[in-house]
Amino acid sequence: MRIKIWGLLLSAILLGSLLSACSSDSSSVFHTGSGSGSEAMAPDTARVPWDYRIVEGKVGDLIGSDMTILPDNELLPNDGNYATGDPVWTLQYMDAEITTNSEQKNSIHLSSWNTIKSFKDEKSAKEDLANLKVSLKTEVDLVGVYKTEYNGKTRNFAVVALPSGNRIKQPISDERYKTMKDQKKVEVLLEEVHDFANYDYAYAKFRGWAN
Numbered sequence: 001m002r003i004k005i006w007g008l009l010l011s012a013i014l015l016g017s018l019l020s021a022c023s024s025d026s027s028s029v030f031h032t033g034s035g036s037g038s039e040a041m042a043p044d045t046a047r048v049p050w051d052y053r054i055v056e057g058k059v060g061d062l063i064g065s066d067m068t069i070l071p072d073n074e075l076l077p078n079d080g081n082y083a084t085g086d087p088v089w090t091l092q093y094m095d096a097e098i099t100t101n102s103e104q105k106n107s108i109h110l111s112s113w114n115t116i117k118s119f120k121d122e123k124s125a126k127e128d129l130a131n132l133k134v135s136l137k138t139e140v141d142l143v144g145v146y147k148t149e150y151n152g153k154t155r156n157f158a159v160v161a162l163p164s165g166n167r168i169k170q171p172i173s174d175e176r177y178k179t180m181k182d183q184k185k186v187e188v189l190l191e192e193v194h195d196f197a198n199y200d201y202a203y204a205k206f207r208g209w210a211n
Contacts, residue, residue, distance in 0.1 A: 048203040049193045050096040050110060052132050054125045059086045074115050082118075089125040091117040093196060116196055131199075134192045137210045142186045143167055145177055160186060162204045170206065187211055 059082045060068035067078040069090060082088060092113040099107050119125040143159040156177040159169045172180065180186060187210035195201040 045097060045099045047095055047097050049093070049195050049201070050203065051094045051193060052129055052196075053092050053113070054122065054129055055090050055092055055113075055115075056122070057088050057090060059084055059088055069115065069118070076115060076118055080118055080120055082120075086120075089119040089122050090115045091119070091125060091128060091196075132194050132196060134194070135207070136190055136192065137187060138163065138190060139185050139187050142180060142183050145172065145180050147177070158186075160188060160206070162190065162206065166204075168206050176209070 057069045057071065059078075060070045060073060062078060062082075062084060063075070065078055066075050067082055068075055069088060074090075076090070080088075092115050094113055095111045097109045097111075099109070101107070117128070119128070140163065141161040143161055145156065145158045148155050148157070156172045156174060157169045158172045158176070158180055159167055161167050189207040189210050191205045191207050192202045193205060
C-alpha cells in the first residue's frame with residue numbers, strides 16, 4: 001500500500017511540474033497543434049523536446065527547388081544547391097507527449113524522427129547538435145529521499161527538482177540514501193534538449209549523479 005500511495009503522489013507531482021514548465025509556442029518545431037496552448041492541448045498533456053541526432057545520407061531526385069534524401073526518400077528544400085548523388089548530413093528531431101490518466105499514471109509517447117535541416121559536412125552538423133543538446137553539471141534541490149518495502153525487500157528513492165521545474169525520482173543505493181537524507185541540495189548531471197526554433201524552450205533530462 002505504501003508503494004502505491006507514493007507512486008500516485010509522485011506521478012501527480014511530475015505531471016503538474018511538467019505542465020507548468022513547458023510552453024506552447026506555436027513557432028516551435030515541437031508544436032503540432034493549432035491556436036494557443038490551451039486550445040491545442042488537453043489539460044493533462046504536455047509536449048516537450050526529447051532528442052536530436054545526425055544522420056548521413058545521399059541526395060536522390062531533385063524536384064523543383066526540393067530534393068529527396070536517400071535511403072528514406074524524405075523531401076527537403078535544396079537550400080545547399082546539392083546535386084544528385086552528393087553526400088549530405090541531416091539534423092533530425094524527436095519530441096515526446098507526456099499524458100496523465102484519471103488514475104494519475106503517466107505515459108510517454110515518442111514521435112518518429114523528423115528531418116529539419118541539411119548540412120554539407122558532418123562537422124557543421126555536429127556543431128549545430130552541440131548547441132541543441134547541452135550537457136552540464138549543476139546543483140538542484142533535493143525534495144527528499146524515502147524507502148519502500150515489498151515482500152521483505154527494501155528499495156530507496158530520491159526525488160529532485162530539475163531547473164525546468166519538473167521533479168523526478170531515481171533509485172539510489174543504501175549508501176547514497178544515508179548520505180542524502182540530511183541534504184537539501186545535490187549535484188547532478190543533466191542534458192538540456194533545446195527547441196530548434198525557440199532556443200529558450202528546453203527540457204532537462206537527468207543523466208546521473210555528479211558525485
